Amino acid sequence: MTLSWLSIFRLGLVQLCLGALVVLMTSTLNRVMVVELSLPAVLPGLLVGLHYAIQITRPNWGFRSDTQGNRTIFVIGGMAVLALGAFLATLGMVWMQTAYLAGLVLSIAAYTLIGLGVGASGTSLLALLATATDPRRRAAAATITWLMMIFGIAVTATLVGKALDPYSPQLLLELVALVGGMAVTVTTLAIWGIEARHRGNRPIIAESPIPFRAGLAEIWAERRARHFTLFIFLSMTAYFMQELILEPYAGLSFGLTPGQSTQLSGAQNGGVFVGMLVVGIAATGLKIGSLRAWIMAGCLGSALSLITLAALGQMPQGGALLQPATIALGLFNGMFAVAAIGSMMALAGEGRAAREGTRMGLWGASQAIAAGLGGLFGAAAVDVARQLTDDATAFGLVFTVEAGLFVIAAVMAAQIIGAGQSAPQSQDFQGDKA
Template identity: 70%
Template sequence: MKLSWVQIFRLGLVQMALGAIVVLTTSTLNRLMIVELALPALIPGLLVGLHYAIQLSRPGWGFKSDAGGNRTFWIITGMAILALGAFLAAVAVWLIPQAATLGLLLSVLAYTLIGVGVGAGGTSLLALMATATAPTRRAAAATIVWLMMIFGIAATAGIVGAMLDPYTPALLLRIVGSVCALAVLVTVIAVWGVERAVHAEQEPEKTPFLDGLKEVWREREARNFTLFVFLSMTAYFMQELILEPYAGLVFGFTPGQSTSLSGAQNGGVFIGMLLVGIAATGLKWGALRSWVIAGCLGSCVALLAIASLGTIGPGAPLTAAVVALGFFNGMFAVAAIGSMMALAGAGRERREGTRMGLWGAAQAIAAGFGGLTGAALVDVFRMTSLSTSQSFGLVFVFEAALFIAAAFMAAQVMERSMTRRALVPGE
């Protein structure tokens, strides 16, 4: 028995809850550290990079799912760990002005827990979807689940942005604590009983983890797609840690306004994903590769616009440019995710979770590397004679160049029929 549309929607609620927590840690808390606490951008960059580095464990979590682990248990446990980590990260922001060393140490612990939670819960959720979704529904299921995640991110950023002004540490703790508690509750209700209903549990497999991982790596398309994921996600995440500080330092945005800007960006992502979901999945317009390439090139243009607006400063239409960036990011991302879900279910059976884990690890490495590189470059440029707007602008231009490279790579490695063919192990 395969997942029904209602059950797919329920699993999407879990992804939505996960996105709601993560956006607070990578956007709101990051901006507070850089602007309100006046910390170098490299510090939150290293913390976010740490949580992505911890997600190198994703192939291991995926393999556990393939080997017959209790996915429901790991989804709920992962979300609880993620929520605890996010709340401790907010506590650390409150603590740093009073005891900097202790606050930074608490931040390290918090972002470690965030990485463990996302890795365990997120990978187990995707593994459940890859194994229990009918092949004809995988691309549509991926679109639905990711649209719900982006909706959760955008809604959380918008609502929290409106509630966070005027900013106080106590208000931050109340808001983050409420979001985390609600996310865990939604996860438990949404996922409970789904795995049993579809009979997705599997008997334990005795194949060692490294052997299973090698089997997947020998699949040519899985290997090529891993490299594409790394390059494209490096471009995707390079602005993650610097966009809100850019809005605050160059355009005078308040903490609430910059958090709302993140919500507007993810609103654009939602619209871009919805467009591709309807056009490519519903109406069968265009190959996924074409949507990926268009999204990458559009993201490049939007980033160049964001960089150029820095010369204007306050009053410039930054929000419109950021929404455009989100729109093209969404086009690219959902087409890549649709390909990922289809490829995960192809090839040797009972390796769906391992493939999702491998691509999740590539994304995590790229996200950590991209975010950290973007933050570090801003710090380096600001130590030169360049102005603040020029320092940020150069990073956005470099990110735009990476999106061009990703578009060329997509044209090479993503064949038009790649989501319709089975992978041949060892090819």
């Protein structure tokens, strides 16, 4: 029994809750540490990087949900751990005002819990979607769940931002606790019973337990799974390289104020939203193009948009086209991202049976590592380049490198991903025996 549209929407609510909690850690707490507490910006940057690094445990969570046969518990439990981590991270930040060392230690522990919670809940959720969604609905399912995550991020940031004015540590603790409690409650109600109905009356065949490393080795021996992991790492590194440098580029090269650059970032996210929606409607509803074609279009379009952004910095009136180019970048980023997620869900079900969670975990870990390294590399590269040349040229060089990575990712997608949305090619999953 495959998931109905209502069940897919319910699972999307879990993604919404994940986005709602994570944005508080990566946005709200980041701002309070730097502005209200006057802490160095590198501190929240390292803490956020820690939560990405911890997500290297995603393959382990996926393997556990594969072998223990109850993804629902991992989704709910992971969300509870994430909510606890979010509250402790807020408490640690508050402690830093009076007991810096104690607050820092608590914050490190809290962001570790955040990484574990995101890994356990997010990986198990994607594995459930991959195994239970009809292949014809996978692109739409990816679109729905990711759009709901973006919606959760936007709504939470807006509502908490308004409720937090005027700021006080006590109020922030109360708001984070409220959001965390609501996230766990909504997640439990949203996912409860879906996995059991998907199984129906089919018995679960228990297999002899094997160590995690052996299970992961089985997946790594699958040629397409291994190559897809490398594709995810490369493409997501390119995707996240501009995350920390686009707004500084707008300010330094075009004179935009903080408010204007924030609006520019909002316009980019609007483009991401539209790009995801286009792929969901076209690939599923109208049957236009394969997921491979949409991934390649998204990668190549992103590369062209980045080259345009780099060129605008060298033009006297380039600022007039900055927003359209940024929206275009968001549009193609969104197309690529949701098509890649759809392909990930399709490929997760191929190869050795009962390893969907392990594959999703492996790819999720690759994505998380790329997110952390991509943002760090982009910012560091700009700092180095600015010592050697002017601001516009420095940013342009990094955008050009990012564009090159997207082109390479498009070539890899053409070779790795099947022409159909989920056409099985089991011969590629037999490992390398030659």
